[in-house]
Amino acid sequence: MAHEPKNYDHLKGGALKGLSDSQLDQHFTLYKGYVAKLNEIEAKLAEADNTKPNYSFNEYSELKRREAVAFNGSFLHELYFENLGADNGISPKLQAALDAQGGKDRIVADLKAAALCGPGWAILTRNRRDNKLHTYFFAEHHLGLPIDQDILCVLDSWEHAFMVDYGIKRAAYVDVFADNIKWSEVSKRFA
Structure with a gap:
């Protein structure tokens, strides 16, 4: 198919x-x-x-x-x-998980920092082993993707995701991405 x-x-x-x-x-x-x-x-x-x-x-x-x-x-x-299309639809369960690890702002700051590690992907996950939220960076689609995770939010930090609008200003793009997170979608994935 x-x-x-x-x-x-x-x-x-x-x-x-x-x-x-x-x-x-x-x-x-x-x-x-x-x-x-x-x-x-x-x-x-x-x-x-x-x-x-x-x-x-x-x-x-x-x-x-x-x-x-x-x-x-x-x-x-x-x-x-x-997971793009800014909204504030954070479910109570996701909010509790965010709060348990320092709050939404702390988790988003870590996701943004992961994205600045280089061209590649930054993801927010719920780890099925420890049931905590984690952020990861991996440079290749097929290498470094951690196992046993529920992927909650994906940030594409390859240049193709921002070069037209931001040139080489990855940090400016990452800020814009964070402003555009569709939290209702992240909450749905968390559920």
């Missing part, structure tokens, strides 16, 4: 503070490329000979190595776009 890219045009037209339609269009195009590549890889895997996988080279092996890049690139972008 082929994956279809979702439409996030509702985020355009001034729905987000500080992110232009041009910036969003560029980002949507990149996201659609990940979905197309995921479909291509899955179609090739359905036909690939998996009887001789090899570290050095084998078509099946190469497809399997890149599958997570396209998969995570597709779905991390969906989580990112879906």
